[in-house]
Amino acid sequence: MSKAAEPNQRVIEVHNLARVEGEGALYLRMQGRDVAEVKFSIFEPPRFFEAFLRGRDCREVPDITARICGICPVAYQMSSCHAMEMAFGIKIEKTIRDLRRLLYCGEWIESHVLHMFLLHLPDFLNYESAISMASEHRDLVAGALQLKKAGNEIVRILGGREVHPINACIGGFHRVPTRSELEPVAEMLAGCRDFLVQALRFLATLKYPDLExxxxxxxxxxxxxxxxxxxxxxxxxxxxxxxxxxxxxxxxxxxxxxxxx
Incomplete structure (x- = not known):
């Protein structure tokens, strides 16, 4: 929403930003062609995780912190595991470390694909949403959704479920997946490789603002x-x-x- 202010001044307010992973609002005050003031607001109320973790059993912490975000829960869950392991002097073995990196990669895939292709790209191509963008870029949207599905599947197998994973714990995992459970994911990722190469070449052609x-x-x-x-x-x-x-x-x-x- 744009509204008049002082002469030669204009205020633009966006009360709900639709292209972010979360909740935000923007206040922009223009003085002529110059930006005089910018305020980016996160209006989601604080949830005080640090406070209600006090006094809980340390084994509960990874599952609770995974609830901080539905899109990037692994970041919070792994951070809490690392903090506990550091406090207790626990050293994890290489296999656990590799599986944790794979779990993290799964989150990165699904989260980054969501941001790049479904939230950010429609603005670059002048579409109101990824749905309308699919009318002329169907293969691009379909490929992105397939890649995101692969990321979700990694999180599901290693984390126990796609959203708010529950399988990671202090020292490792409650249950380690079998080779037969992981092999289909490798096939999914291999199937996404050609799309990803083409998509990266396409993204490299976008015009980015020259702003530092x-x-x-x-x-x-x-x-x-x-x-x-x-x-x-x-x-x-x-x-x-x-x-x-x-x-x-x-x-x-x-x-x-x-x-x-």
Missing amino acids: MNYDFIALRHPEEVALNEGYLTTSRGLEFAITQFSDQIEEIHQRHSNAL
């Missing part, structure tokens, strides 16, 4: 592999520190216009 912001990005980094479960924290300005030093290096600040930290 003075943000300090932070990410997990591993010297030998794509960081999923292990590594150290690094920022775009070159700061590096251990995960255990997060609270010493990072200050979380609450904004009045948003429930997100």
Whole structure:
């Protein structure tokens, strides 16, 4: 919604952003052709997971934290497992580590495909939704859904179910899948390979805004592999520190216009 403000000033408000994995709103104030003020609000109410985990049995924590998000539950579940294992001095074996990485990859596949093809791409191609985009790009949407299905299947087999997985636990898994259960997933992924190569070539042709912001990005980094479960924290300005030093290096600040930290 756009509304008039002071002369030569315009305010744009989007009360419900439809292209994000979650709930958000946008306030934009323009002064002529310049952006004078931007506020991005997460209006989902806080749920106080840190508070109601206190006093619970440590074995309950992975299942509870998986409920934080229905799209990226593995991130929260694995973080809680790592925290408990670090506290108890538990070292996991290579097989468990590999299976956890596979579980995480399954989440990355389904979550990233949702974002790239179903939420983000319609805006680039000027469609109101992925459904309307499918009218002219049917193979692209169908291939994306098949790839997302493969990611969901990985999470289901390793996590116990597609949403809010329950199979990961401190030290490993409650149940490790058999080879016969995993082989169909390998076939699904192999079947998606050609689509993925073509899709990446198509995505590379999109025109992205030439915009650089003075943000300090932070990410997990591993010297030998794509960081999923292990590594150290690094920022775009070159700061590096251990995960255990997060609270010493990072200050979380609450904004009045948003429930997100």
